[in-house]
Amino acid sequence: MPLALMVGATVCVVLALIGAAAYVIDKNAARHEGRAAEGRRPG
Amino acid sequence: MIDLLARVEATGLGTWLRLSPAIWAFPMVLTLHTIGLGLIVGASVVLNLRILGVASLIPLKPLEKLFSIMWLGFALNAVTGLLLFTKDATTVGVSGVFWVKMSSIALAIWVLTRIKTAVFEDPLVDERPVPNSVRALALVSILLWTIAITAGRLMAYLGPTQPEAGILFSS
Amino acid sequence: MNLAHVHLLLNHVPTVGFGIGVCLFLVSLIQKDDKQQQVSLGILFFVALLSIPVYLTGVGAAEIILDRPGVSAAVIHTHEDAALSAFVAMALTGAVAWLALWQFRRFSRLPRGTVVSVLVLAVVSFALMAQAANIGGVIRHPEVVSLEETVTTYEPLVDTAWLNAASVRLFVVDTDWVWPAFEVAHFLGLSLSFGVVLLLNLRLLGMMKSLAFANLHRTLPWGMLGFGVNLVTGMMFFIGVPEQYTTNAPFQWKILFLVLLGINLIYLTSLDETWAVGSGEDAPFTAKVVAASTIFLWVGVVFCGGMLPFLGNAY
Numbered sequence: 001m002p003l004a005l006m007v008g009a010t011v012c013v014v015l016a017l018i019g020a021a022a023y024v025i026d027k028n029a030a031r032h033e034g035r036a037a038e039g040r041r042p043g
Numbered sequence: 044m045i046d047l048l049a050r051v052e053a054t055g056l057g058t059w060l061r062l063s064p065a066i067w068a069f070p071m072v073l074t075l076h077t078i079g080l081g082l083i084v085g086a087s088v089v090l091n092l093r094i095l096g097v098a099s100l101i102p103l104k105p106l107e108k109l110f111s112i113m114w115l116g117f118a119l120n121a122v123t124g125l126l127l128f129t130k131d132a133t134t135v136g137v138s139g140v141f142w143v144k145m146s147s148i149a150l151a152i153w154v155l156t157r158i159k160t161a162v163f164e165d166p167l168v169d170e171r172p173v174p175n176s177v178r179a180l181a182l183v184s185i186l187l188w189t190i191a192i193t194a195g196r197l198m199a200y201l202g203p204t205q206p207e208a209g210i211l212f213s214s
Numbered sequence: 215m216n217l218a219h220v221h222l223l224l225n226h227v228p229t230v231g232f233g234i235g236v237c238l239f240l241v242s243l244i245q246k247d248d249k250q251q252q253v254s255l256g257i258l259f260f261v262a263l264l265s266i267p268v269y270l271t272g273v274g275a276a277e278i279i280l281d282r283p284g285v286s287a288a289v290i291h292t293h294e295d296a297a298l299s300a301f302v303a304m305a306l307t308g309a310v311a312w313l314a315l316w317q318f319r320r321f322s323r324l325p326r327g328t329v330v331s332v333l334v335l336a337v338v339s340f341a342l343m344a345q346a347a348n349i350g351g352v353i354r355h356p357e358v359v360s361l362e363e364t365v366t367t368y369e370p371l372v373d374t375a376w377l378n379a380a381s382v383r384l385f386v387v388d389t390d391w392v393w394p395a396f397e398v399a400h401f402l403g404l405s406l407s408f409g410v411v412l413l414l415n416l417r418l419l420g421m422m423k424s425l426a427f428a429n430l431h432r433t434l435p436w437g438m439l440g441f442g443v444n445l446v447t448g449m450m451f452f453i454g455v456p457e458q459y460t461t462n463a464p465f466q467w468k469i470l471f472l473v474l475l476g477i478n479l480i481y482l483t484s485l486d487e488t489w490a491v492g493s494g495e496d497a498p499f500t501a502k503v504v505a506a507s508t509i510f511l512w513v514g515v516v517f518c519g520g521m522l523p524f525l526g527n528a529y
Contacts, residue, residue: 004140004197006391007398010191014399018406018439024095025313025435032321066524074520080401081516089433099430105422112412124309194397200460 048132069130075124076123091181092147094162094173096113097124103162103171110159117152124210140201144194151187154180215459217274224268228304231261232340239332250258252318255311256480258336262308263476264447265343267469269301270452272350274460280289285353290343293349295378298453300342302377307335309442315483316434379453389490391456396447403447404516406440411512414482418505434483464525468518471511478508 051057060069086109094099128135135141162168162176235257237239242250276290314328385394410433417425459465481504482488488504491497497505 003200003391003394007193007197007395010391010395011189011398011402014443015189018443022097022440024438026274028325029317029320029432029435032317037445041431066521068525069522074517077401077520078513081405081408082412084405085407085412086325087409088406089409092433092436097436098429100432101425102428105424106421109413112416114228143329148267188405192401192405196394196401200394 045133045137051129052132053135054129056126057132060126060130068094072123072126074096076120076127079116079119079123080192083113083117083120084192086110086112086116087151087188088185090158091184094158094181095172095178103173107159107163110155113155135198138198138201140194140198144198146193147187147190147194151184151191154184154187158184215273216278218278221268221271221275224264224271225347225350228261228265228268228300228343229340231264232259232304232307232343232478235261236333236336236340238292243329245402248318249454250325252315252484255315255332256294256484257307257331258311259315259480260476262304262306262311262339263305263473265301265308267473269297270460270469272297273452273456275277277457277460279354283338289349290354291345291379293353296346296349298379298382299377300339300346303335303339303342305445306333307339309438310335312438312479312483313435315480316431319431319484319489370526382453383448383455386450392450396450399429400447400451401442403440404519407437407438407444408436408512408516410434410440415505417489418501420496420502424493426493427488429482431489451468459522461523462525464518468515468522469517471514475508475511476514478504478511482508 052061060072063069090106090109093099093103093106158177158180161180162173234461235254238250238254238257241247242254272294276294279285279318280290310328310331314324314332317328318324386396413433414427414430417427417430486500487498491501
């Protein structure tokens with residue numbers, strides 16, 4: 001079923017793109033936050 | 044089996060959904076099904092992402108409340124799903140894509156219960172890193188919901204329920 | 215009041231808005247004024263958000279005037295293509311401007327990379343929009359065309375035909391897998407953004423009270439990525455089969471709700487009121503109103519989306 005295959009492939013690409021973008025933003029944020037907010041109460 | 048499906052489809056409920064032009068019939072049921080999907084997959088994905096390590100400043104214990112959202116979404120979709128099934132029982136009931144969807148949902152629910160036990164019945168959950176086995180469960184959960192959504196949408200293209208395809212006016 | 219009318223009302227917003235936004239951003243950098251910087255980023259974000267209905271009503275306006283005497287279809291298409299490139303640039307700028315606001319809230323200063331990205335993207339978007347606007351004027355304003363020029367074709371300064379509506383349309387409609395694949399992506403995007411919306415706003419309404427809002431705030435980029443996927447796939451659907459959407463009442467409500475949600479998003483991203491809601495604390499009343507309206511509007515967006523094929527062309 002080529003249709004299901006193409007749809008599945010597109011979905012994988014979309015998930016990978018979202019994951020990659022979010023990972024970059026996350027890592028970047030972790031780096032900057034380490035320097036910025038110190039005493040934020042846990043919770 | 045086909046007889047049973049035919050009888051389900053021929054019930055007043057199934058017939059009403061299939062034939063009624065009212066907005067509150069099929070369109071409303073389908074729309075509520077989408078909202079329910081947003082609730083259960085949305086809450087589930089947020090929890091899973093946290094388990095996988097996103098925004099690790101957020102403690103896990105309070106997120107147990109997300110399960111109420113998930114069960115609400117699931118209940119909504121179980122009811123609307125049953126209604127949608129009766130509408131096209133003879134075609135949907137024998138559709139491979141449909142059963143892929145049902146299987147992945149069943150598995151996804153089972154994985155969620157496993158996550159609930161592993162994470163929220165652990166008194167030390169916020170004292171130490173989340174074990175890899177639980178992270179694996181979270182990843183599997185995301186994948187299963189993705190398969191469920193994909194199969195659900197493909198039902199409109201690979202057979203039983205053509206009217207739900209997105210392009211209405213293509214020539 | 216028709217779509218052409220609305221397009222006329224809105225179509226100067228992108229150029230004027232970005233002109234103001236960029237200038238204010240530059241001034242805030244020179245004066246090292248944080249408040250000004252945040253305001254300018256907010257302007258850039260909101261104007262970018264508004265460029266969505268500007269583009270959509272533009273297509274609607276074209277449908278209305280295309281067959282009228284003295285109107286050149288070729289110029290309209292050149293305008294539409296130029297507008298598409300400008301829109302893409304502006305949407306990217308809006309996304310980065312929002313990210314900048316999020317970073318500013320969390321790090322109290324902007325990374326240099328973000329500042330440069332915002333500036334470059336904003337200037338490029340402004341230029342592309344200005345060109346699109348210029349061509350738009352040629353469609354129906356003979357006073358901007360010199361007597362020697364004809365109004366049948368128009369050569370833009372920057373060739374934007376590489377990204378044109380016609381080729382997008384072909385891609386979306388003439389392949390059998392693109393539409394269903396993008397629909398699945400659209401559902402995944404809505405789930406992701408819905409999850410984040412629920413997490414943040416239910417907290418403000420009092421659920422999971424031991425959580426500090428500032429920590430939940432960390433998940434906002436995921437929500438925005440979900441929305442981003444939906445914006446891209448949604449625009450593909452629209453460009454693919456515009457007649458399904460332009461005069462479709464639930465679609466118009468959906469866009470209106472999204473614009474209103476933009477306001478709520480800025481509130482949740484930047485304001486002190488929500489940022490300060492700590493572990494165990496009750497959120498202020500305004501925050502609760504915003505939270506409830508955000509959930510309501512978001513459900514509204516999904517609801518209208520679901521009803522699109524059914525309530526359809528009510529006008």
